[in-house]
Amino acid sequence: MATLDSDISRDVISHQEHRGSGAIHVIMGPMFSGKSTSLLRRIKSEISIGKSVAMVKSSKDTRYAKDSVVTHDGIGFPCWALPDLMSFPDIFGHDAYAKLDVIGIDEAQFFGDLYEFCCKVADDDGKTVIVAGLDGDYLRRSFGAVLDIIPIADSVTKLNARCEVCGQKAFFTLRKTCDTKTELIGGADVYMPVCRKHYVNNQALIKPSKEVLDSDKARRESCWRQLLL
Structure with a gap:
């Protein structure tokens, strides 16, 4: 019982140490502005310093590849194609998810649960999430929830x-x-x-x-x- 209590205490302390220690970075802009290229550049930079990363994109986007984030220039990176974000820890595996440092999200405008997921990843799980997506649609109206996460973001980059x-x-x-x-x-x-x-x-x-x-x-x-x- 003492061992079980100490294990639980360690888990609680570890979770408390991670709470609020994450970050949210947003990359937005029109089409062909290099959002995916910038996202991949940041992800590769995190990998170069030893961080554990995973890439996610909407399963709606099958233009270049089903299981890769691919820029308009043809540069690709393996990813998880999902219909929603909150299912990612279950699909990825909770043990593997716990070890992740950074999560990249491409075509973020297609995820209705973007705000909820970013809060969980950064605030509760202490991870860094890098979001790339359109800020406006073809009528210059807010597209999806990309603009909704700006108030909770650590940084916002608008490309042209x-x-x-x-x-x-x-x-x-x-x-x-x-x-x-x-x-x-x-x-x-x-x-x-x-x-x-x-x-x-x-x-x-x-x-x-x-x-x-x-x-x-x-x-x-x-x-x-x-x-x-």
């Missing part, structure tokens, strides 16, 4: 890309198609980084095009209904 129209700094993501789904996973075939000027100008062109397409679709559906009557 290069406007594909003029070459100036690009802080926004322009969708090339008329699809209105918030979550539309794609690459350069669907999105392009743009500056403020060319975001506004292109949105002015895309909106009328969408209205024409929606009108054509409505007419086609009306014709089919009439034919079926």
Whole structure:
């Protein structure tokens, strides 16, 4: 019994020592701004000083590989592809999770439990979590929970890309198609980084095009209904 009590005491003391000793670092920006590249650079830096790391990404993102974080330049790193974050300790294994020092999260905007997980990792488990994700969607609205974790972050880095129209700094993501789904996973075939000027100008062109397409679709559906009557 004494041995059991001492083991429990050691576990409690160890847990208390770890509480609040973690950190949260956020990397955000538009598409093609190098978020995944920056994340991988930081992860590899942690590995170089002997830290135990694991990488996680959303299972929704299968553009380049299912079980790797891959940059647009083709640089990859093995990862766990998950539908949510809170299941990670169970899937990874609790003993292995306890030994982790750093957790990297790519495409963080797709995780609805991002805030909850980051609090647990940094506040309760004393680990460092490095988050990379889009801060805004193609309409420049908050995307997912990335902006929600800024108040609890130790550092926030906002990256920029290069406007594909003029070459100036690009802080926004322009969708090339008329699809209105918030979550539309794609690459350069669907999105392009743009500056403020060319975001506004292109949105002015895309909106009328969408209205024409929606009108054509409505007419086609009306014709089919009439034919079926």
